[in-house]
Amino acid sequence: MAEHDDLAFAVDDYLTRSYAGDRRRKLLDSGGWDAGLAAELAELGWYSLAVSEGRGGIGASPADLGRVFLEYGRHLVVGPLLENSLLPALLEGLDPDPAGTPPALVDPGVTDDWDLGSVALNGAQLTGTVDAVRFAAQAGVLVVVAGEAVCLVAPAAPGVRIESVDSADPGTAFARVSFDGATARTVLADGDLVGRIRAWARLLLACELSGLAQGALERTVEYVGQREQFGRPIGGFQAVKHLAADMSARATGLHNLCLAALADADDAPRAQLDLLASTAKAHAADVALRVCEDAIQLHGGMGFTTETDVSWYYRRALALRAWYGDETELRHRIGAALLDPGRQT
Template sequence: MPELMLDDPDGTLVMLRDSVTGFAARFPGAKAMRERRGRGGTMDPLIWSAMAEAGWIGLLLPEECGGAGLGLREQAVLSEALGRALIAEPTGTASVFAATLLGGASPGVERSRLAAGVASGEVVAVPAWTSGAKPVVARSVNGRIVLSGETRFVDAARAATDFLVAAQDADGVMLLSVAANADGVAISERAGVDGSAIATISFSDCAVPADRMLSRANRSEDLLRQAILHTRLALAAELTGVASKALELTIAYASDRVQFGKPIGSFQAIQHRLVDMWIEAEFAAAAVVNAVDALRGDDDDAAELAVLAAKARAGEAAFSICRRAVHLHGAMGYTDECDIGLYLKRTINLNAMLGQPEQLRLEFVERESGYRRGRI
């Protein structure tokens, strides 16, 4: 099946893939997704703790912060494998986004506490930030930072021990850690497509100690750019894994399902569809590999374009493949007992994070035009 083709001189990437395979045997992804709906969308703390024990949650955290100190190659392969296994815990937000923010934060007691807790699984640090929305406002009152406003579309809010909040004040934007049970914090949730819960976090005169400020920048783009890039790459890799596994399941089904005395996979019309799906999955994997390579280079503009292209390509491919996979499974593909529908639901949820494919394509065109003008 299509997969990320990256250099692996020391075998680390193979070990990561194998570790996810073994993990999925203990915690089957489809079963966990169905159970999560019964819990009202909250993540499974047992699964999260096991992922932290495996070293996955702190994979991008520097070693001095208690993490594994690995890079984006490893994260991309891990995310792809998690997508294949349908392990739908919030690694994009509570692992990749949070770890990147903490890795770039100023050294201090609070950063050390959060980073060590994230790596061990004892702390679930969830970013509370909404792109393009009115920012949370911060003001200084008696030596404390008081927050007002709200952030929407927050993942895993009920499981959070701390929120990582980007707040605007007169001097720019600051990153703060806010205890999830702090006075003035309210959480309202609604069900997501894949069974997870999507939350709105409201801050009403929420007073935060000044030592909870982790970093500061002039603009939110400067504060969050690296975290957004890394998370989009991880989401693209996970979407690639979802697409590849959905294709694999569909090929297996088409080989076993018999109509008119023959497996439906022997019919040319079905073969053409499967080949189209295969091509889309291969292009998605290639786009993610290109983004990994670009992020390891020195051209920040080229890296940003490559990541936009990767998430747009992987998101579009995963949705197309999963939609056709449900169709090719026939009537049973629409039932909850059939796992293939869960891959489609997971794709819809991942596509909604940090930009739908059509939105990212428009941003790519706009940025590429400016990039070219700047080089003339």
Template sequence: MDFDLTEEQRLLKDSVEGLLGDAYDFEARKKYMKEPGGWSKAIWGRFAEQGLLGLPFAEDDGGFGAGAVETMIVMEALGRALVIEPYLATVVIAGGLLRHGGSAAQKEAHIPSIIDGAKTFAFAQLEKNSRYDLADVTTSAKKKGDGWIIDGEKFVVLNGEAADTFVVTARTRGGQRDANGIGVFLVPANAKGIVKKTYPTQDGLHGADVTFTGVEVGADAVIGDGENGLPLIERVVDEARSALCAEAVGLMDESLKATVEYLKTRKQFGVPIGSFQTLQHRAADMFVAVEQARSMSMFATMACDFDDAKERSTAVAAAKVQIGKSGKFVGQQSIQLHGGIGMTMEAKIGHYFKRLTMIENTFGDTEYHLRRVTAAGGLV
């Protein structure tokens, strides 16, 4: 199998890395974090100008018709630069729900504003006791005439502070953990009855706890089947997990690079500490962990196009297991080899480890996905 990038994919890689290299150093990131919503509108506009926000959308919808490999390339670059803009929430998740389940009218109404950077989205899915179970939904959506009334609470909604539209999972019928009876709804963030509690997260992003009380939406708010939306949610969340795996590879790549550079410059006993064989062994082990993660990230990327939903979900779960293990190892070793400076807010390396830790716990941690792979009987 050929894993080399095509000419167009190499150009995309060079383009996005060039953009971030010019505009996204660590000091600039600190400034962007202080802007309203916790990220830079100017950088988001540059993403739009460069076509990054339109990559996965069909040409008929104004996009470029790119696939999972192109998303992987972008997410790796975003990881290397520690980007805090809501690409995952808006383009990968909300965009994925619209691409796979949206009607022609919904695509026409929302996709152009994603592509040109005019609007961002937030995925309101996590609930107080749901953990990683996508089917555990107590937020309700009840019919009122042709429309719906939504009531409930969602937690840790990434980009919830700045989003123009929430994509909300809500139960239209059945019990709390029933697989059937779950719908996906587009809800304007300024709708009457929405209350947000916003806060920064450990990795520099911004989240929100959102309460919906008697929020009214029209019949056109439902994405796909309002009573059988779980397969759509599972498909898009698998794509999000794959994208997070790619981001983690970028984070680990940069962590390894920064650590090796530090070993070459930090001196002890009059010589660079990188000359000590034990530390060289640690760096070599980090390299192996990064490459293992990279291979599984590629596997997850390919799995996004599998026709069999069970095969796809098992492959992505296996990738998330390796990403979790490699991310923890590379992050811990990076901090250890940097010494005390690695624990400070001023050192970039600690921020990479924080983001890796958050990725490990997003849409299922290592133990959760290991149980899923085991229950499926493994990959072969």
């Protein structure tokens, strides 16, 4: 446990010193990708935390990444954090790039609510389109989910087309990826791997959303302690106290749920991992948005300005809410899993 806390403390300390104020806002306004920041985090070794020591990593577990993602959310860090941290940890043949160039996860199954397209695999040939892929235009390799298989494809391979698309997420650049007979250099026919990638993505995104809720709360508490009306800070008014207390209770409950899920996740069988991840992500999708909405209300409704960071927290929470399932979608999955304990989502 102490090692886990040390990781989170080191990340928090560095981001507090080197990723704050004007730099953070400039990066949030840059479209979600900054090669310099990606290289900086790669040099710090943050993308190698859960990579085995035999492959040059630190050897932490995927669950250890959760505490780091809590800090990523608190500090509104942009970029391919999920892709650069998780995919090399789960795929033996995929090492972190020293310059921070990310792998892109081409997965048509990020949510049941959107029809993002599909990808079919015939031998080693891929066909199909996925309309929203994070950081595909910046990727050094495409990690493609095609049914029960995971394929590694070079972005410049014949038959691959990548088109950047607009993004409402201040922390993410999106692209449309199409395959027309593109050849995969590696094909891993492992349905369990597909499930583990999706489950860990859900759990780490839940942690990032929890960090967003905590960051929005912290900035709100600071603001209501400084903003004055009628000669005293608005934090002294009863209505403001009640709303801030509700925010704190929600954010703290989500934080504790994420920590509990992480504690059980590393050695969990697939079905239990799916349930843990879905439960945490469902609660995070709901709570982070509520906390950010309350933060905007207590800031006087300044949801469409960048005078404070709460607008960025809100936009980021909105964007991450549906990625790998929002609360409505995942509650259906959780209910189905509880009715059929052997079911894997």
